[in-house]
Amino acid sequence: MKKRLWSRWILALAVVWPCMAAAHDRVREKENFDFDWKFILNADDRANAGMQVSEAGWQDVQLPHDWSISQNFDPKLSGSNGHLPGGIGWYRKTFRVDKKDKGRRIAVLFDGIYSRSDVYVNGQHLGFRPYGFCYQEYDLTPYLNYGAENVLAVRVNNPLEHDSVARWYTGAGIYRHTWLVKTAEVHVASYGTYVTTPVVTAERAEVRVRTSVANEAKRTKTLSVRQQITDGEGRTVVQSGKQTLQVAAGQTADTEHTLEIPRPQLWDTEHPYLYTLHTAVY
Template identity: 30%
Template sequence: MKNVSIPRNEYPRPQLVRKNWLNLNGEWQFAFDDENIGVKEKWFQIVHPFKQKIIVPFAYQTKLSGINDPSFHDHVWYRREFTVPKEWSGQKIILHFGAVDYRAWVYVNGQYAGYHEGGHVSFSFDITELLTWETETIVVRVEDPSRDETIPRGKQFWFEKSDSIWYTRTTGIWQTVWLEPVSSTNISKLRLTPDIDRGDIIVEFEVKGNYLNKKVEIEIGFKGEKVVLDTIEIFEAYNKRSINLYNRQIFRTSFHHVGWNWAPESPNLFDIKITLKDDQEVFDEIDSYFGMRKIHIENGMVYLNNKPYYQKLVLDQGYWPDGLLTAPTDEDLKKDIELALEMGFNGCRKHQKVEDPRFFYWADKLGFLVWGECPASPSYSEDAASRLTKEWIEIIERDYNHPSIVAWVPLNESWGVPFIKFNKQQQHHSLAMYHLIHSLDPTRLVISNDGWELTVTDICAIHNYNHGSSDEKEKYEAFKESLATKENLLRSKPANRGIYADGFEHNGEPILLTEFGGIGFKVGENNGWGYTSVKDEQEFIADYRRVMEAVYASQALHGYCYTQLTDVEQEINGLLTYHREPKCELEKIREINEMWHPNVVKF
């Protein structure tokens, strides 16, 4: 079903695609509820005069929403009418939300449909029994506590005005809202796990509804050629099948010689179609894809597909001047990756944000490594620990199938665990997150506390912005020396914090410099800050080269993540402006990035 006249009209769930769907983005009625009286007055039932209009999926704080109000409003309401296509009759109708920050209560035709807490991942409700099959009304109540420091908020500041590294908040709906029809017997989950050592793709799925006497047909294709056509008889709700790809005719003579694994240099993807049916009827049909990719650590290095791989990442906040957390268009998500590749980076650390699945889709397609991260809570409490845990479970369930994601970062710079250096409870929280994520996802690396005060971790991730300006020779030499050897790196205290928390130590894991740089360069009228500053393009390129020379001189670093891709609000330390305009010839950045450990990605 085509959706061409509304914002963000692309299919929102690229890893599980069905033919029929209805996009509910666009103009909704909207109201602030600053006195929090909407529930008492039953705004979800009566025709309360919602006096404002908002363009979904943009938060009210953004220009693209049509409201553009950055002030605190902790309770807001949405309403819109819609009509379900008549041809969907007889099927279950599922209402999907890409993300709503932070708590959402959903009502359909005045009746309660469901509740979700967590501002960063998708959720859905079966609304079939609430429909009239005439004109339907959906109402969403949102609560987003602006000053609560125990909810995962990342870079969203708990004061009204942005400052330092903190940005404007996002409240309410900020990803696509949509409907889809499904049969009462349908495929409810799909999990695809590659095993390149055996040449297997492990397909796991759940069947909801009456699965007796049903079968699933799995069709796998590679570059337009059919590789697999397999049929599974269904005897229970949960099903698992390991399918070998090596012994297929298409690969019998070529797989050893022609690369078909997924990597930035060769982002090969397999198409997979899964059809649930019996002898008379098709109940469900979904399209997806996967990449044969392996990431692991060995001998103090990161290995990609069983070969040492030097990661050249860029820190990416995922903010836009007119949409904040929401990219104005799908093309904007793609463009950010293309610009990073053009500069010679082979991936990004998506910082303090759970990104739109469409970003991961383009990373999969274009060949771009991603470290996934969840926004942190500023303060620690048992509630904060519980909330972060819940979000991580949902993140991994949603994003597990994307081959581009190679690492998870549950904690950053001791945010939300300020006493982790010595506090056993906070150390246990870090350990719990590390082991929880590995228990849910054994295919990726986990960095326990990116920056410093690490506990058990797969990568020793260090942040160091102490490179100094070009005339601070002594400071620069100290920076260079601190990176030079493993011993120096592990002894360093770049933010007056030890690299490992008390009771923990380096156990041979790869060492990466995962935040550094942040050279401030003002382009245009916006004032702001960087960790150091330059005056013009020539100085900018020279300073970037100077910082990178210190990194590449290290005998111990196995990769880096430069801060950062773009300016954001008051930060002017990006390689690009906030509007994605290059601050210099991007080829110059690429040349510097490829001076050592040449990157063979061709843009």
């Protein structure tokens, strides 16, 4: 008889945000932003952040990208980066945003940059992040040229003598995926959904959902949030009531819902059944 792994305990859920902050707003769009970047190493000049920069001598690269791996090994360098050099690298990407997107919030989301990164759009400094193992998101909206060219620039400083912050090879550069995220001013925050299943049996599964809703508008908004779980065929299994909350301008607020799935189909390696959680913000 084949052994089933964890089938009594695992309820598998995917998470999507299919709905809108208001009836006229479009849904969240998350576009892959990995392609058509330019890169140069050890040519550090803050002018590289500007709009008008000669890219002669810059490499064409796609993300994820690690510049250290293509360099020569040097036993005098830190073992935390595999005895490979770091340095200072610059990335640039030219892109356009359609005029029809004006009024939406446009952000860039980096899943990981190692390390000490400065990010610019159209010459405007958006922020600095010294740490390399977490995502970072920047709002581009106030600085964009709609229907015209924009330039995103990233300066990455990974010193030649690494500070041994890791016990594994870190690499250097924009080493994870990058995304352009378009939302309404009111939206579920990036990675703003937290799901737990404190009770899972053959008879019932209790699903607790905490959702962080961000209000990027200039005034307080009264919102309603509803959760819905669909089965593997897309049919509604359970739907919560609407929870109403007020979110001040520029702030984020959380909602919590508890839903129950009767006689759930539990996940295991032979039957990897997947439910989907949909969050709607009105």
